[in-house]
Amino acid sequence: MIHVTELLKRLVIGRAKRSEELHETLLPKRLALPIFASDPLSSVAYATQEILLVLTLGGLAYLHFTPWIAAAVVFLMTVVVLSYRQVVHAYPSGGGSYEVASTNLGPAAGLVVAASLLVDYVMTVAVSVASGVDNIISAVPDLDSHRVGIALGFVALLTAANLRGIRESGRAFAAPTYLFIAGVLIMVGTGLFRYLVGDAPVAESAAYDIEPEPGDADLAGLALMMLVLRAFSSGCTALTGVEAISNGVPAFRKPKSKNAASTMAAMGLIAIAMFSGVTTLAVVAKVHIVEDPCHLVGLADCGDHTQRTVIAQLAAAVLGGDSSVGFYYIQAATALVLILAANTAYNGFPLLGSILAEHRYLPRQLHNRGDRLAFSNGILALAIVAGALLWAYKANVTDLIHLYILGVFTSFTLSQSGMVRHWNRALRATPDPAARRRYHVARVVNATGAVITGLVLVIVLATKFVQGAWLAVLAAVLLWLMMRGIRRHYDATAAELAVTDPRDELAPPSRVLAIVLVSTVHKPTLRALAYARALRPDRLEALTVAVEREEAAELEQRWAQLDVDVPLKVLDSPYREITRPVVEYVRSIRRTSPRDVISVYIPEYVVGRWWENLLHNQSALWLKSRLLFTPGVMVTSVPWQLSSSIRADRPAPRAPGSVRRGEPPSPAASHHRPGTR
Known part of the structure; x- marks a missing residue:
C-alpha cells in the first residue's frame, strides 16, 4: 500500500x-x-x-x-x-x-x-x-x-x-x-x-x-x-x-x-x-x-x-x-x-x-x-x-x-x-x-x-x-x-520555553525511576526491559493492569517461572480500564517524590500495512497521550518490527521458520493491554 x-x-x-x-x-x-x-x-x-x-x-x-x-x-x-x-x-x-x-x-x-x-x-x-x-x-x-x-x-x-x-x-x-x-x-x-x-x-x-x-x-x-x-x-x-x-x-x-x-x-x-x-x-x-x-x-x-x-x-x-x-x-x-x-x-x-x-x-x-x-x-x-x-x-x-x-x-x-x-x-x-x-x-x-x-x-x-x-x-x-x-x-510558548538560567535547567534529577508496561511475556516486553536496564535507572519495575484477574494471575505465574529479575507490580482495575490506573499510579509517585523523573517504556508493534495499524497499538497511543500531560514523566516507545514491516521497507524472500505475516507473538491478553493492540 x-x-x-x-x-x-x-x-x-x-x-x-x-x-x-x-x-x-x-x-x-x-x-x-x-x-x-x-x-x-x-x-x-x-x-x-x-x-x-x-x-x-x-x-x-x-x-x-x-x-x-x-x-x-x-x-x-x-x-x-x-x-x-x-x-x-x-x-x-x-x-x-x-x-x-x-x-x-x-x-x-x-x-x-x-x-x-x-x-x-x-x-x-x-x-x-x-x-x-x-x-x-x-x-x-x-x-x-x-x-x-x-x-x-x-x-x-x-x-x-x-x-x-x-x-x-x-x-x-x-x-x-x-x-x-x-x-x-x-x-x-x-x-x-x-x-x-x-x-x-x-x-x-x-x-x-x-x-x-x-x-x-x-x-x-x-x-x-x-x-x-x-x-x-x-x-x-x-x-x-x-x-x-x-x-x-x-x-x-x-x-x-x-x-x-x-x-x-x-x-x-x-x-x-x-x-x-x-x-x-x-x-x-x-x-x-x-x-x-x-x-x-x-x-x-x-x-x-x-x-x-x-x-x-x-x-x-x-x-x-x-x-x-x-x-x-x-x-x-x-x-x-x-x-x-x-x-x-x-x-x-x-x-x-x-x-x-x-x-x-x-x-x-x-x-x-x-x-x-x-x-x-x-x-x-x-x-x-x-x-x-x-x-x-x-x-x-x-x-x-x-x-x-x-x-x-x-x-x-x-x-x-x-x-x-x-x-x-x-x-x-x-x-x-x-x-x-x-x-x-x-x-x-x-x-x-x-x-x-x-x-x-x-x-x-x-x-x-x-x-x-x-x-x-x-x-x-x-x-x-x-x-x-x-x-x-x-x-506565550516561546516565552515559557525561553532559557533564563542554563545551570538550573541542566541540573540532574534526584533519581530516575523506570517503569516498563507489560501486557504479557513476549519478545517486545523483554526488549523493553533490556533497553530500560541498559540506561541504568535508579529503580526499575514492570507494571501491568489486571483487567481480567485470571489473566493477571497467569502473567504473575509466568513471570516467576521465567525468573525475570525485575519486580512486577499489578494494578487492580475493577472497571476494566488501562489508562486511568497507570496514569494515577505514575502521578502518585510524582506526588511522593516530586524531584524524581519517571521514565515509562511502552513496547509497541511496527506494522507494514495500513490496515494493521487498526489492529495494534491503540491502547498505547491513548496511554502515551495521557502521560505526556504529566510533568516530570518521560515516555519512550520501544518498537518491535513485525515481519510485514520489514518486508514493506526491504522486500526479501521469507526465511524458513520465520513468523508468518501478521501473526502476533502471543495470543495472551491481546485484547486489552498496551503493546498488543
Missing part, C-alpha cells in the same frame, strides 16, 4: 526536488505574466458583463452609463497599477500589501490586509472556476446540470498542477493565457473595424427589449446614483489580482524588482486594452444581458433558456455565428483562462500564508515547502476552502460575485496609505533634490491611489454588503481574530 501511494504521488506531482534546486524555479517574465496576471487579464470575460447586469435592472434606459463606468474602472486600474509598481520597487522581499501595511501602519493594519487578501484569494478561485464553467455551458448548454461537478474537477486539476511547482504550472498555463489575449484582441479589432466601415456586429440579444425590475424603471436622484455606483463596484472586479505580482517578487529572476515592475506594466496595458475593447464592442453590438432571462421581452421558453455570456454573444456576432471556428476558439480560450485565473490565487495564497506563518500568525506548517519546493500545505488549504464554496453556492457566478473584491480594495487602500507614510519617512531622511522630486511624485501617486480605492471600498460596502458581502467581512474578521490568537499562542 505504501509503494502504491508513493507511486501515485510521483505520477501526480513528479519527483522530489532538493532544496538547492530552488533557484531553478525562478520565473522569467514570459512565464510570470500568465502565472501572476491571469486573474486581472481573465476578469475581462466577466467585468463588462457585471456592469451590464446591474444597469439592465432598470431596463434599457440606463445602458448609456456603460462607457462612463468603464472609463472610471480604467482610470482606477491605471492608478492601482502605477501604485503597485512603486510597492514592487520599495519592498522587493515579497509580502506586497501586507508588508507595506505592517511596516508603515502597524501589525494590526497588516493583519487586516492579510485577512482580506486570504479571503479574496479563496473567492478568486471560486469565481474564476465558476465563470469558466459558465463559458463552457454557453457553448454546450446540456452540461448545465453537471455545473458543480465540473467546477470541483477543475479545482482538483489546478491543485495537482500547482503541487508540481510554480514553474511547471506556469509552463502549463502560459499558452492558454496568451491564446486568450490574442483571441480577444483579434475579436475586438475585427468588431471595431466592422463598426467603422458601417457593418457593425449585432448581438443575439439585441432584438430583445428588457422588462425592468419593479420600481426601477424611472430612477432618479439618489436611487439612480446608487444604481450607477453598484454597477461601478461590480465592474471593479476587473482589478482583482493586480496585487499578486507585488506578493510574488521573490519568485522572479534577477533583477527581481525590475522584472516584476515590467510584468505589472505589461499586465496593466493588456488588461486595460482588453477591458476597454470588450466594453466598447458590447455597447456597439447592443448586448442585452439580465440575471433572469424572463425579463427579456419576447423570449420564448424563458424558464428553460440559458443566456450566453457577453463574451460568447460578441464572439458569435463578430466571428461568424455560434457554429463558427472563431466562436468555439473564443469560448474554449475564455473558459480555459478563467479557470486558470485561479492560478493567481494558487500562487498568492501560499506565498502570503508562508510569510504569515514565518511571522507566527498562521501555523508553521504553511511555511514548509513540499517535494516540488511549492508551499503544498497552503495550496491544499486553498483548494479545500474554495471547493467547499463552489459546492455551497452551486458554482453560481452571480451569487459568488457579491462576496468578491471587498478584500482587494481593503488591501489597496491600506497599502497605498502605508506607502504615503513610507515616502514621508524617505523625504525626511533624503537631502538630495533629485531624489526628493522622485519621492514627491511617488507620494502623489500613492496618495491618489489611497483616496480613490478608499472611496471605492466605501461604495463596494454600501452596494454589496446586504447582498452577501457581509459574509466576506465576517470571514475576514474571524480570520483576523484567529491570526491574533495564533500569534499570542506562539509568543
